[in-house]
Amino acid sequence: MFSGRHNLQQDENGAVFIDRDGKQFRHILNWLRDGKVPTLLEDSVYEELLREAEYYQLVGLMDGVQDVLNKNKGEEDKPCPDLTRAGVIDKYLKNLQGLDLSGLDLSCLDLSGMDFTYAYVRNTIFSDANFSDAKFTGAYAEGAIFDNAELNVMQILLELLLWVLVFKVQIYVGQV
Incomplete structure (x- = not known):
């Protein structure tokens, strides 16, 4: 305000x-x-x-x-999103780096290979989505829903952990 x-x-x-x-x-x-x-x-x-x-x-x-x-x-209880929206994301938005996608319903989409690096996906719904080879380095995903999503969990967790460690080191160095 x-x-x-x-x-x-x-x-x-x-x-x-x-x-x-x-x-x-x-x-x-x-x-x-x-x-x-x-x-x-x-x-x-x-x-x-x-x-x-x-x-x-x-x-x-x-x-x-x-x-x-x-x-x-x-x-x-609504059904998975229509193919038009999925088609747009699939064909035109492979690189989602740094975008604010918070609150969107991206359920049931094939998001394999997408780059969510530093994307803001707070409260985004990713239920039943495919995340094979997706990148989440530094993504802010508080409240995001991944129910039944196909994930490469270890890769995503390692990327998020690496980002947290780097962020904490930057804060620590900044306070010295």
Whole structure:
């Protein structure tokens, strides 16, 4: 919110004016107080709340609202993605280095040989995907779901372990 991305207007006392619809702000304020996503709202209200959470860059609220919307829409039981999306990834995106793919549903795709080096795949769904010869060096994969995925587990674990060791050495050297 205050990162410089938004053009914020201040009055003579330094108070910031935020030109947003206030309907969802009570939900945002309550979430800031207790960390709980409101329940029993209509999907349209959740969608408005999601837009506001994105505007204010409240990642935890965004994740919580998206989880509710996914549950309401029955996303857990949906079939594997269509071939059009798989075809696009397969033909055009072999190199996914450094991309932010967080929150995407990439389940059931053939991602063999893909390079996810330093990719941000937080909360990405990779269920039933094929990762033969895929590279995950330095990838940030907190909350990623790999249910029934075909993995070269040792290679991926070694790459992630190597990245963690290098990262810790860099932090240690930086503190000396």
